[in-house]
Amino acid sequence: MTSQAGSGTVAAPRIPAPQRPVGTLYRGREGMWSWVLHRITGTAIYFFLLVHILDTSLVRVSSEAYDAVISTYKNPIMGLGEAGLVVAIVFHAMNGLRIILVDFWPWATRHQRLLFWIVVGVWVVLLAGFLPRHLMVVFGGEG
């Protein structure tokens, strides 16, 4: 084939080689992406808890040490981190309820996609209530 095409006896088909990614990403739907988000938020919450247990345990060392560490959290970067933490926890909590329903209630197993969008809706509504207030406190001084 290639030698023929090279010698010009067969018109070489002009099919451009696709710019191939290294394997496509599997195109799962709502169920798969809810699981991916659940994993990411779960891991993020785990690392927060690790730090949280350490800083809270400082109370046992001395209340001054605890206050000193907690006061270092009062800056915009940690404020954004707190916002991210609430974003992660609210999704993880709501999607966790969805997973329980999917496991135990046949109706929910059939309508898991609808439930996912309800989770996203509740997530957005709760964060719309929390984030503006929180960010005002973080960036607006005493708010």
Place this chain on the structure above:
Amino acid sequence: MRINGRNRLACKTLIKDLDISKPIYVEAIKGLPLEKDLIVDMEPFFQSYREIQPFLVASSTPKDGKERIQSVAQRARFDDTTKCILCAACTSSCPVFWTDGQYFGPAAIVNAHRFIFDSRDEGAQVRLDILNDREGVWRCRTTFNCTEACPRGIQVTKAIAEVKNAILRGKADVPAA
């Protein structure tokens, strides 16, 4: 086969149903060892299938005659999972199976379901014990990729959930008649 990033049957996917203005990606299914081109080693898949005892387990001979009588409701209980053609679209669409080849996978659980909920079968408890394992039904993370991928429209994730519940209750809810 993975066509444009989703598991489908190559024999039933028509060009007219694909977007031909862009390149069509045809890849081997994920999670099983690639032999060459689009060929994967299906042995781990069939190994899991064999382990769940995909055959009727009955100690008695049928009463006066050749048939084991079953009511319409009893037959309907497991109708969905009889449709499986063992194409591996579900198992190889499962993110858990991609990273943990020891997981039984949706197809094996579907075929276990087919016998666990069959009123004529007596091996339900054995299969529930096999699947009550960290590599059994509890590996399922309900991503629903299997249900979306199944070319026979089997509600795979629902079947897995029913097996999970049967393990929790200690018995399968098979209609009495």
